[in-house]
Amino acid sequence: xxxxxxxxxxxxxxxxxxxxxxxxxxxxxxxxxxxxxxxxxxxxxxxxxxxxxxxxxxxxxxxxxxxxxxxxxxxxxxxxxxxxxxxxxxxxxxxxxxxxxxxxxxxxxxxxxxxxxxxxxxxxxxxxxxxxxxxxxxxxxxxxxxxxxxxxxxxxxxxxxxxxxxxxxxxxxxxxxxxxxxxxxxxxxxxxxxxx
Numbered sequence: 617x618x619x620x621x622x623x624x625x626x627x628x629x630x631x632x633x634x635x636x637x638x639x640x641x642x643x644x645x646x647x648x649x650x651x652x653x654x655x656x657x658x659x660x661x662x663x664x665x666x667x668x669x670x671x672x673x674x675x676x677x678x679x680x681x682x683x684x685x686x687x688x689x690x691x692x693x694x695x696x697x698x699x700x701x702x703x704x705x706x707x708x709x710x711x712x713x714x715x716x717x718x719x720x721x722x723x724x725x726x727x728x729x730x731x732x733x734x735x736x737x738x739x740x741x742x743x744x745x746x747x748x749x750x751x752x753x754x755x756x757x758x759x760x761x762x763x764x765x766x767x768x769x770x771x772x773x774x775x776x777x778x779x780x781x782x783x784x785x786x787x788x789x790x791x792x793x794x795x796x797x798x799x800x801x802x803x804x805x806x807x808x809x810x811x812x
Contacts, residue, residue, distance in 0.1 A: 621724040628722040634692045641698045641768045642757040651760070653688045653696065660684035660752040667752070670792040673744040683738040683749040686731055690715035699757070699782055700774045709739070741788070751789030755797055758783055762800050766809030776805055776812040 638653040651659075664680045688696070693715035716735050720728045738746050758779075761767035769779060779801055787794035804810035 618724075624722060624724050625727070628719070631692070631719060631722055632689055635689060638688070638691050638696050640696055640757075641772070642760045643764055643767055645760055645763045647764070653691055656756065657685050657688055659756055660749070663752045663756060664749065667790070667793065668748070670790045671744065671748045672788075672790055673747075675744050675748050679734065679745045680749045680752075682731075682734050683745060684752055686735055687738050687749065687753065689719055690735070692719060698768075698772070700768070700772060700778055712739075741785075744789075748789035751786045751793055754783050754786050755793055758797055758800060762804055762809075766804065769804070769810050773811075776801070776810050779810060 635657070636652055636654040639650045640653060640656055642651050642656075643649055644651050644655070661681045661684050664684055665677060668675060668677045668680070690712040694711040716732055720731045720735070722728075723731065737743055738749055741747060741750050757768070761769050768774065780798075783797055783801060784794070786797050801810065805812050
């Protein structure tokens with residue numbers, strides 16, 4: 617057993633506990649409590665397992681699960697940027713790159729390299745796995761907002777066109793899930809919980 621590797625792995629495990637304290641803007645289903653990043657990532661992982669059959673292309677489900685479990689770890693340092701933020705771009709890649717290097721860098725080199733590569737693949741959004749992982753990442757808060765009478769859309773005055781634009785990424789990973797999501801978005805307009 618390599619004691620140094622084990623101690624590095626334990627240090628990483630302790631560090632990522634901080635993900636549990638990062639509050640997101642979205643709230644739990646039918647709730648007024650904000651979700652944290654750990655809950656979000658766990659939910660996406662289960663969604664990926666359950667909904668994998670709806671991917672546009674064959675995918676390595678374990679790789680998708682890894683992606684969604686680690687995709688927000690960088691927010692320990694970089695913070696969570698609201699998808700609809702009007703002041704700061706959601707793609708704060710410089711800050712996130714520094715965070716990825718520091719946090720994953722706590723691990724032994726081989727593991728650090730693997731997780732950074734998976735994180736980069738998710739960020740690039742070009743592979744079948746990354747597209748499906750991003751579909752999960754966009755679908756979950758949509759489901760939350762529709763369960764919460766508009767949720768963050770209503771709270772922050774997010775208009776239909778912004779929601780539609782940001783959520784349309786879902787179709788890159790799953791046309792089936794996009795059809796469902798698009799129906800929910802349009803239904804939300806009809807219900808008056810999303811302004812057109």
